[in-house]
Amino acid sequence: MKHKDQILTSKEQRAILWRLLGYAKNHKKSLLLAFVLLLLATAAELIGPILVKIFIDDYLTPGEFPFEPLLWLGILYVVLHISSVFINYFQAFMFQTISLKIVQELRVDVFSNVERQGLKFFDKTPAGALISRITNDTESIKEFYLTVLANFVQNILFLIGIFIAMFYLNPTLALFCMILLPIIFGLMQLYRRISSRLYADMSEKLSLLNAKMNETIQGMAIVQMFRQERRLRKEFSDVNEEHFQAGIKTMKLDGLLLRPAVDLISILALILILSFFGVTSFVSPVEIGVLYAFVNYLDRFFEPVNQMMMRLSLFQQAIVSGGRVFKLMDHKEFAPVQTGTTSPLIEKGNIEFRNVSFSYDGETDVLKNISFTVKKGETVALVGHTGSGKSSIINVLMRFYPLERGEILIDGHPLSQFANTELRENVGLVLQDPFLYTGTITSNIRLYRDQLFDSEVKAAAEFVRANEFIERLPGAYEAEVTERGSTLSSGQRQLLSFARTIATNPKILILDEATANVDTETEEAIQDALKRMQKGRTTIAIAHRLSTIKEADQIIVLHKGEIVERGNHQELLQQKGLYHKMYLLQKGSELEHTK
CATH class of the missing domain: 3.40.50.300 (P-loop containing nucleotide triphosphate hydrolases)
Incomplete structure (x- = not known):
């Protein structure tokens, strides 16, 4: 059974994203510190290839090996690498702690809103569907904060740093590489548009599974007394099969538009860079260190892109789940409350x-x-x-x-x-x-x-x-x-x-x-x-x-x-x-x- 209200438009998805991000307002100081640590870790990782480029072009190629400069260069490289490991650990720990706190607040908010609803709401809403939204859907949102958000922020900063380093090494080639950005962004948009429908369907099937389980367990005495086990097992199996088929569709989409598509773009980008340096070599000498650094940065460029693409499925699940949770939170079929300014007391009880x-x-x-x-x-x-x-x-x-x-x-x-x-x-x-x-x-x-x-x-x-x-x-x-x-x-x-x-x-x-x-x-x-x-x-x-x-x-x-x-x-x-x-x-x- 399709639920049209579960298919979100791009505008609705953006609104849900901003609303999810709004929960981070209560953790500004912790987030600011985590971002500072993230910037330091990113800088430490990006400076590494530049140090290798300096070693190759300034010392290895000329065949000059002065002890003291090379010693400091090596020490700086090792310190940056070790610092990056420790800083990444602390910033990741901080991001995950903040994420868990945010999801904790969200679960309390949605549960509190459910408690405020009137009995009319519960008369027509299956208990299993409510449980699914408060547990499964908030769990998907948790993955958004825990896995997706921190990863996206870190990798976007990393990509910006890579382009800065590329422009430092060769502005012309860096401009050519900028062509990759709209291609990758278009691929992401295509994935989000198709996957939103698939994940909405999968979430709805999971909700139906929970509702069926809850109803069966609550009425187990009647089920066993009237020997309805086979019928209910068949109904549960049918819903489970629908959930399985919905999952298969998402897996097919992930297998096509995520890593394989990005790998194809990365091969084309590598061909572009090697061709550029090949053509340039006919006119002027090519610095081996610059070539190494560019190829290294290109490899590092597609690593965060792949990480983001692989997490797009989690991102889309979180958006769909966020839509379901916020729809429940925005439901205002509240139980009747006191009206007027007076507050009389019950004294006799007439x-x-x-x-x-x-x-x-x-x-x-x-x-x-x-x-x-x-x-x-x-x-x-x-x-x-x-x-x-x-x-x-x-x-x-x-x-x-x-x-x-x-x-x-x-x-x-x-x-x-x-x-x-x-x-x-x-x-x-x-x-x-x-x-x-x-x-x-x-x-x-x-x-x-x-x-x-x-x-x-x-x-x-x-x-x-x-x-x-x-x-x-x-x-x-x-x-x-x-x-x-x-x-x-x-x-x-x-x-x-x-x-x-x-x-x-x-x-x-x-x-x-x-x-x-x-x-x-x-x-x-x-x-x-x-x-x-x-x-x-x-x-x-x-x-x-x-x-x-x-x-x-x-x-x-x-x-x-x-x-x-x-x-x-x-x-x-x-x-x-x-x-x-x-x-x-x-x-x-x-x-x-x-x-």
Whole structure:
């Protein structure tokens, strides 16, 4: 699948290059020192052939060998060579250190921007594609700073020095050699133009590979249960083959336009120089030292050209990757933030929905004129079939998505006026499938909130009765938790998420089918904890099992994004509407299970 937005024009490539170079601004002093060292090393290397030329023309050809001048000439040659080795080491080390620091800053910037995106962005962007941009693409950019940039700067300075030395030796021949520059520059431009499309395609295929791997690994249980290994292996193999073919195309291009083309130009240049000296010899004598120096400089001229050409592929990969990374960094589908100048506080936690309508795609409303009120100490339960809009109410209340129609108030203040910190600290959310991080039991409850002491973490665990299983684990509160808490049961993971939520003592409690995936024994502990958690707090609970919300102060029944019924458990049963049908169906199902 081709992505036209990945094919960059020359203007876009230049803009990306300047933007990449802009990251070097924070390292001006270090770069200046590295450049000074680079100039010294380049000068030391370039003076060498001139010293040899002096030895040949002034001493060897005349047959004069005075000891002291030759000794100083030899010492100077050796000192320059040794100095060049040491200076090159230090300047290369400095350039590489600066490069690593720049890429470190770039990765932090792109990761920070990803964190700022709203959930709408993550709904439509594969996780594997994001991982590919933050890891693989920034790795390509690292090669730009680490390998390409320093090499290009060093070799361009070296080429300038070579031409200065050539003009010093023979201005006429140096002018002839200047013809090589536009030829080589044209070759580079041709390579960049063709390779940009090829590397864009290869990067996109690598992104698809990562997305496919991420999706498969995340759903491995389903893959194995439904025996989908062969199908997914075939799909992965197909994408991998496309990536391989894209790589082959770049290799063919590199094999044609890089070293072989430059070698051909170098042979033509050598023929030009030898012909020039051959013709000149018929008119006037040729200095052997000058001929040696010119041939030496010509060889040295094509060495940096070859190095730059061989790194053009890395340069082009970095430009393509930079375009993908900057596109991600420039994406501004941010999560909703505070608006206005006031910063109200959540004191009681009273919630009011006023004619709230909401759409994820801007076309189809999943919520239609939703209005209800929940006061401090009250519990409102949201029930309805799948797709009725229950989770969408939670999403807009948590300000995960922007609200464009209607109004949500907390303690009489619009939701949009609250600072993000105030909202997150005072609204506790427990999801149906809790997410646990790699770490310990303590770190998963605390979630790196340093203001929570160990005693508060343990108190929260005891409050939800999670301590009963935690204390049986090896290491208790310091027991290791694997990725996503895979070694814990669903009930244990849910208890930990309850402890994590209650540890912050929120004024508003949101339960998104919090007991849906727990066993009967754990549910009893959770229901007991819930009763204590709900006291004095505003609670909104989503539930599929109606038996868990019988005691709610108000039950709101949703159907296709609209409120069709409301009341307490007994009132709704008496209405003999949708709630009554749902209750009878669940009750009948539960009776069947008990037989």
